[in-house]
Every structure is written in structure tokens, then in C-alpha cells.
Amino acid sequence: MTACAHAAPHLPALLSAGETRLSAEQIYPRLFDAILEQRLPPGSALPEQALGDAFGVSRTVIRRVLGRLSDQQVVVQRPSHTAHLAAPDPQQARQVLSARRLAETTLITLATQRARPTQIRQLRQLVERERQHHERGERCTAIRLGGEFHLKLAQMAANAPLARFLNGLVPMTSLIIARYESPCCEHCAWEEHAAIIDAVERGDSSAALALMHEHLDRLEAKLDLGVDQSA
Structure with missing residues (x-):
């Protein structure tokens, strides 16, 4: 297997220094790229608050991004559970x-x-x-x-x-x-x-x-x- 990435950094690395508040449309490709690069490994939990802090946005914005990724089956969401990345076998x-x-x-x-x-x-x-x-x-x-x-x-x-x-x-x-x-x-x-x-x-x-x-x-x-x- 070849991963498209390297060592997994902490979530704050998802937001570059000096960047201002991002929209859900801007966050989606960055988060998806981080997933594909396996900076966020398959099966990882995706807490809304942690992602919101990483991107400097509210949980509401993160919820929209996770909802889109859930519709695309990249993220798994269940009621009363923290979202996590899919890990297809x-x-x-x-x-x-x-x-x-x-x-x-x-x-x-x-x-x-x-x-x-x-x-x-x-x-x-x-x-x-x-x-x-x-x-x-x-x-x-x-x-x-x-x-x-x-x-x-x-x-x-x-x-x-x-x-x-x-x-x-x-x-x-x-x-x-x-x-x-x-x-x-x-x-x-x-x-x-x-x-x-x-x-x-x-x-x-x-x-x-x-x-x-x-x-x-x-x-x-x-x-x-x-x-x-x-x-």
C-alpha cells in the first residue's frame, strides 16, 4: 500500500498561520485532502469541537462539512456518537x-x-x-x-x-x-x-x-x- 502522506500531525496544522475564518466550502477540500493524505488515519474520530478549534470556526460550520462527507460515505455518523472516518476493507x-x-x-x-x-x-x-x-x-x-x-x-x-x-x-x-x-x-x-x-x-x-x-x-x-x- 502507498499512503498519500506522511506522519500525522495534530489537528491545529489543518489551519495555516495567519489565516482568517474559513467557510464550510473552504474547509471541505482541506479536510478531505488531510483524510486522503492519511494525516487523519482511517477510523479516526472526528470530534466537532476539536475540528472547530483546528479551523477556527464553530461546531455548526464543522457539522455542515461532516454532513457532506457523511453523504459521500467518507465519514460515518451515528446519533449520539462522535463521527469517525470510514475504513473500507x-x-x-x-x-x-x-x-x-x-x-x-x-x-x-x-x-x-x-x-x-x-x-x-x-x-x-x-x-x-x-x-x-x-x-x-x-x-x-x-x-x-x-x-x-x-x-x-x-x-x-x-x-x-x-x-x-x-x-x-x-x-x-x-x-x-x-x-x-x-x-x-x-x-x-x-x-x-x-x-x-x-x-x-x-x-x-x-x-x-x-x-x-x-x-x-x-x-x-x-x-x-x-x-x-x-x-
Whole structure:
């Protein structure tokens, strides 16, 4: 397994020196990146007060961030219990990947039929950010942005139930990649995302579908799911 990170610091390191009060929208990517980097290890408790202190915000703001991550299955919340990070085992990872493939292969066809030029431009801008982070060695931010690429595609498909379903699978896949990625992997997802955009822009649903299958095949191939890392 290759973690996208290093030693786990204390929560105060989540807020940079000199920063002012952050919004929930600003906190979400920082907390998600910290999760993917395993600065917050799988299964970690996420006390609202401690996170609020770390980011300099109220528990109400943190509650919104945790609610979003809970909707995406990255965080587990139960009544009267402190939220904690999900820790998917290999069997759960395989189930997530299988369900995601079923959803994505339908959504990519719909997205190709309904894509608008403005949406294509937004996708290209997102993939450019993904490329930049990848080339700077910021792998976990690139992983998160790669997930956002797929969620944007789902929005383009204009099928709300399927998009909501995928919203609960893609962020979890990002967590799975961060936890189980093979150390020898040289996979550049942004290049495959760019090729998918080209096919979508041409309106070539057959090519877009084939590229999506190939992309998901490579994603699964780079994961070492032979051993449960929590064992």
C-alpha cells in the first residue's frame, strides 16, 4: 500500500498561520485532502469541537462539512456518537468499484448526448488543475480533483438519482485509492480524463464509453486489494 502522506500531525496544522475564518466550502477540500493524505488515519474520530478549534470556526460550520462527507460515505455518523472516518476493507472496496462502474457507464453515455460547451470548458479547467497538482507531486489533491471530474460528468448527464448515487461512490473511491494504491503505480488519471473530454465534446458516445471502461480498468488495476490494511 502507498499512503498519500506522511506522519500525522495534530489537528491545529489543518489551519495555516495567519489565516482568517474559513467557510464550510473552504474547509471541505482541506479536510478531505488531510483524510486522503492519511494525516487523519482511517477510523479516526472526528470530534466537532476539536475540528472547530483546528479551523477556527464553530461546531455548526464543522457539522455542515461532516454532513457532506457523511453523504459521500467518507465519514460515518451515528446519533449520539462522535463521527469517525470510514475504513473500507478490500471487500467493501471491490463492492464500491463494481457499483461505480455500473453507474458511470450509464452516465457517460447520457453526458455525451447532453454536454454543453460551457460544461466542456469547466471540465477542461478541472483536469488542468488535476494535472498541475499531479506534476507538483500533490497526489492526494490530484486524486480528489479526479473524483470531482467524474461528479461533474454526472451532473452533465442530467439524471439526478444517478448523480446522487455516484456522489456516494466517487469520494469513497478516492479514499480507497489513497489507502490501497500500489507503490509502483505510475498511472496519470488526468490524461485519461482529457481523452474522455475529447470524446464527449465530439459527441462520440461509443468512444467515451470505451475510454471510461479503460479508465476504470486501470483504476482498479493499480489497487492492492489482496490484504486488509486494518488487519
